[in-house]
Amino acid sequence: MNWRPLSSKELQAAEHYVRLAMAQAELAAQTGNAPFGAVIVDALGEVVAAEHNRVREALDPSAHAEINAIRVACRRMQMPTLEGYLLYFNKEPCPMCLVCAIEAKLSAVYYGDPDDGSPPVALPAAEIVRRAAVDHRVQVHGGILAEETRHHREDLLRRYSS
Amino acid sequence: MNWRPLSSKELQAAEHYVRLAMAQAELAAQTGNAPFGAVIVDALGEVVAAEHNRVREALDPSAHAEINAIRVACRRMQMPTLEGYLLYFNKEPCPMCLVCAIEAKLSAVYYGDPDDGSPPVALPAAEIVRRAAVDHRVQVHGGILAEETRHHREDLLRRYSS
Numbered sequence: 001m002n003w004r005p006l007s008s009k010e011l012q013a014a015e016h017y018v019r020l021a022m023a024q025a026e027l028a029a030q031t032g033n034a035p036f037g038a039v040i041v042d043a044l045g046e047v048v049a050a051e052h053n054r055v056r057e058a059l060d061p062s063a064h065a066e067i068n069a070i071r072v073a074c075r076r077m078q079m080p081t082l083e084g085y086l087l088y089f090n091k092e093p094c095p096m097c098l099v100c101a102i103e104a105k106l107s108a109v110y111y112g113d114p115d116d117g118s119p120p121v122a123l124p125a126a127e128i129v130r131r132a133a134v135d136h137r138v139q140v141h142g143g144i145l146a147e148e149t150r151h152h153r154e155d156l157l158r159r160y161s162s
Numbered sequence: 163m164n165w166r167p168l169s170s171k172e173l174q175a176a177e178h179y180v181r182l183a184m185a186q187a188e189l190a191a192q193t194g195n196a197p198f199g200a201v202i203v204d205a206l207g208e209v210v211a212a213e214h215n216r217v218r219e220a221l222d223p224s225a226h227a228e229i230n231a232i233r234v235a236c237r238r239m240q241m242p243t244l245e246g247y248l249l250y251f252n253k254e255p256c257p258m259c260l261v262c263a264i265e266a267k268l269s270a271v272y273y274g275d276p277d278d279g280s281p282p283v284a285l286p287a288a289e290i291v292r293r294a295a296v297d298h299r300v301q302v303h304g305g306i307l308a309e310e311t312r313h314h315r316e317d318l319l320r321r322y323s324s
Contacts, residue, residue, distance in 0.1 A: 059242045060233050061266040067224050080221045095290075096265060099258035102282050104223040120264050120298040121290060128257075128283060136282040 006141060014110045017041055017088035018144045020050060021112075022152050024065060025090045028052035029156040036153075038065035038089045040073040040082065040106075048085070049073035065089065066097035070104050081105040090149045091115065092142055095123040102132050108139035112149025168303060176272045179203055179250035180306045182212060183274075184314050186227060187252045190214035191318040198315075200227035200251045202235040202244065202268075210247070211235040227251065228259035232266050243267040252311045253277065254304055257285040264294050270301035274311025 006014060017039050024037020033053040040049040051068035055061055066089055073082055086108045087101055092115040101109055115124070129140050168176060179201050186199020195215040202211040213230035217223060228251055235244055248270045249263055254277040263271050277286070291302050 055242055059236045059240060061236065061242060061244075062224060062229050062233060062262050071222050071224060074221045074223065078221060080217055080223060082223075094261065094265075095285075096258050096261035099256065099261070099283050099285075100224050103256075103258060120295050121261050122293045122295070123257075123261075123285070123290070128285070131284045133282050133284070 004139070011144070013045065014088065014141065014144045017047075017086075018090060018110060018112055018149065020047065021065075021088045021090045022145075022149060024050050024052040025153065026156060028054070028065065029160040032056050032160075035156040035160075036065040036090060038069040038087060040069045041086045041088065043084045048076055062096070064094065064097050066093055067100050070100055070106075074104070083107065086110065088144075090153065092125050094119055095121050095128055098125050098128050098138075098140075102128070102136050102138050105136065106138055108141065110141045110144050112142075112144055113146040114142055166301070173306070175207065176250065176303065176306045179209075179248075180252060180272060180274055180311065182209065183227075183250045183252045184307075184311060186212055186214040187315065188318060190216070190227065191322040194218050194322075197318040197322075198227040198252060200231040200249060202231045203248045203250065205246045210238055224258070226256065226259050228255055229262050232262055232268075236266070245269065248272065250306075252315065254287050256281055257283050257290055260287050260290050260300075260302075264290070264298050264300050267298065268300055270303065272303045272306050274304075274306055275308040276304055 020039045021037040025035045029035040033056045036053040039047050049069040049072040051065050053065045054063040082104045087106050089111045091112050125140050182201045183199040187197045191197040195218050198215040201209050211231040211234035213227050215227045216225040244266045249268050251273045253274050287302050
């Protein structure tokens, strides 16, 4: 796995952006979507995309938070790829989204709690990164505020599920 | 792998729709995109989406032919999933697109030649389907007109690459 320990400064920044992703997850839940949010940040720390899951509102099974954020960032930067950019998400990304992040050449993905549920396809992020071509090895840092992201989603599901 | 032999009638139909996907791939190449096309067909054989790769024109790394076709079909049918629908593609789908097909609950995916290149993430379709949850096991039928799809893409790349 393409991984290295985070410095305390990096961890602090990661926690800040994962909290922004959690705020997006809240927006998702409020609009009847699954409680997931993602932000993309440039090398200077500026947020270039903050998006949430829109599968239900858009009737689009590909409209996961991370893919929406990648689309918004590419459109905003007028680039088909996002070298040097970082993605933050409030849970371990699903295989579709992590492969999209790899296709988009994002430099790193930071996320909250690991996927301990039963996703449609059981492919852990670590394994997908191991299978990526050498020139597409995104860095992956999981477990950022893991307890907090999991409890937050559980709370959103309780409050907004009908 | 969730697979069964095709009857000669099914194979004939599959070849017909894979050829439509090849025509979409030609449109992709003509518009400066990678030479990939996909069609989605309902249970009666009516085409509900015919789309091509639009990564370069849309500056969207998620705009692969299959994902575009899934988006169009869901919008057209006003449904977030596509149970009972079939997807045809002119090559083995990448992991992002096959997972999207699984998320969309498509009933079957038919494709041309296997992926013998070096994709960003080396995850064969057969393996992804094996990892899918039991209630998400899309049927996958590869090798439909495999020689023809491969030669067609090579020809498109020769004719349209600048």
